[in-house]
Amino acid sequence: MTNLRPPLEEPVDQPAVVRRLPRALTPFRIPAYRKLALALVLTMFAWGTWVIGLVWEVIRIGGDATQLSLVTGANAVGMLVPVLFAGVVADRIPQKVILIGVAGVQFVCMALVAALSLSDLARLEHLVVVSFVYGCATSFYYPAYSAWLPSLVPEKDLLAVNGFEGMVRPTIGQAMGPAFAGFLVGAASSGWAITVAAAMAGLAVLALLPVPLTPVRRQVVEPGEDSPPPTHAVRSALADMGEGFRYMVKTPWLLATLLFASLMILVFMGPFEVLVPFLIKDGLGGDAGDHALVLAAFGVGGAIGSFVMASLKMPRRYLTVMNMTWGVSCLPLVLFGIVDQVWMMVVIGFFVGAMFSAPMVIWGTLLQRRVPPHMLGRVSSLDFFVSISLMPVSMALAGPVSELIGVRETFYVAGILPIVVAVIATVWAKLPADELAHPLD
Numbered sequence: 001m002t003n004l005r006p007p008l009e010e011p012v013d014q015p016a017v018v019r020r021l022p023r024a025l026t027p028f029r030i031p032a033y034r035k036l037a038l039a040l041v042l043t044m045f046a047w048g049t050w051v052i053g054l055v056w057e058v059i060r061i062g063g064d065a066t067q068l069s070l071v072t073g074a075n076a077v078g079m080l081v082p083v084l085f086a087g088v089v090a091d092r093i094p095q096k097v098i099l100i101g102v103a104g105v106q107f108v109c110m111a112l113v114a115a116l117s118l119s120d121l122a123r124l125e126h127l128v129v130v131s132f133v134y135g136c137a138t139s140f141y142y143p144a145y146s147a148w149l150p151s152l153v154p155e156k157d158l159l160a161v162n163g164f165e166g167m168v169r170p171t172i173g174q175a176m177g178p179a180f181a182g183f184l185v186g187a188a189s190s191g192w193a194i195t196v197a198a199a200m201a202g203l204a205v206l207a208l209l210p211v212p213l214t215p216v217r218r219q220v221v222e223p224g225e226d227s228p229p230p231t232h233a234v235r236s237a238l239a240d241m242g243e244g245f246r247y248m249v250k251t252p253w254l255l256a257t258l259l260f261a262s263l264m265i266l267v268f269m270g271p272f273e274v275l276v277p278f279l280i281k282d283g284l285g286g287d288a289g290d291h292a293l294v295l296a297a298f299g300v301g302g303a304i305g306s307f308v309m310a311s312l313k314m315p316r317r318y319l320t321v322m323n324m325t326w327g328v329s330c331l332p333l334v335l336f337g338i339v340d341q342v343w344m345m346v347v348i349g350f351f352v353g354a355m356f357s358a359p360m361v362i363w364g365t366l367l368q369r370r371v372p373p374h375m376l377g378r379v380s381s382l383d384f385f386v387s388i389s390l391m392p393v394s395m396a397l398a399g400p401v402s403e404l405i406g407v408r409e410t411f412y413v414a415g416i417l418p419i420v421v422a423v424i425a426t427v428w429a430k431l432p433a434d435e436l437a438h439p440l441d
Helices: 015-020 023-029 031-060 065-080 083-090 095-118 124-138 141-152 155-187 190-208 233-250 252-284 288-311 318-330 342-370 373-389 391-405 407-428 431-437
Strands: none
Touching: 023 031, 023 155, 023 288, 031 065, 031 095, 031 124, 031 141, 031 155, 031 190, 065 124, 065 373, 065 391, 083 095, 083 141, 083 233, 083 373, 095 124, 095 141, 095 190, 141 155, 141 342, 141 373, 155 190, 155 288, 155 342, 233 252, 233 373, 252 288, 252 318, 252 342, 252 373, 252 391, 252 407, 252 431, 288 342, 318 342, 318 407, 318 431, 342 373, 373 391, 391 407, 407 431
């Protein structure tokens, strides 16, 4: 296989300046990555603003909780439908082209809803269709973004790059964007909030344009070799998907981690997203403001955990550290069934967020360094599929399970089961031996 990765841009800063940069900031010496990072920030701000603006647009036109669920559900279905195909595309088409296309579709979706809202023409069916299309576009983002990074930054900076992405998502996408949207909805209207989101998406397109176009890292025909016979496009795409699945099944560290992560998401996300507000309201006498504090603490913890991990070297026992930290991150959920003060839940939320997000920095770097370059898009799409496919299931099960065994008991299960499965996955896949045989430090 020929490595198509082009020479990386030399840093424009002086070596002395580079040495003074914290480890988490060293990738910013690369001009191409600075542009991509700016596009990421703009995209996350647009997304956070759009989510809140869309919720209040549904409310503005007289929608209720069921209709809001229809709109948000359309977005979730849109992300799921093409996600595996998105990985195939990320391994075939230059990732810059894909990200510009995603940002362009998101801009059009936001601009259309903004225009409909400001002209008082928005209807529920419009929002459902646009939300579905927006979700479809979003499913192409992560596989392309993850597959592009190794072409833009050296391996030693991948941990820092993934840490920055781990910081941007909670701080910009889950805090600043929604907070700004909430202010703008109150001061003006949901239409104006979505207008700002569209403007940010448009700026993200402009930020991506000057990033260098890098070749797709696939096997190519060497001079003198015969070209492979042409194949039908659909059969070729299905063959690529099958290759990705076979690689996952035959790679113990990847299969074990994805299986563990899917079970962790199944038992963690539902209780945290669905049951925490009821525990605050019914068990502690709190209100929506208290719930917001817990969620904010989770986001701040995630940003700090990502930054700390990005500032460190890749752990020598990276697979063990990653999986066991994920397992331990769920353990504080047991305390949700014990504490009797909201501030205690805020503290717990902070630590859960930090320990949940830090291993994600290792995981993103691990994929980019150990997965063959020509398959990184497909494996990243499998990872994204695992991340989002079981979230609705977890949220749907959280209520019935809590009614069957109790809310606090559900938190006990959510806190203890992941650490048990983490130990089983680590032993079954022989992760300690694997990480020593494939050092990344």
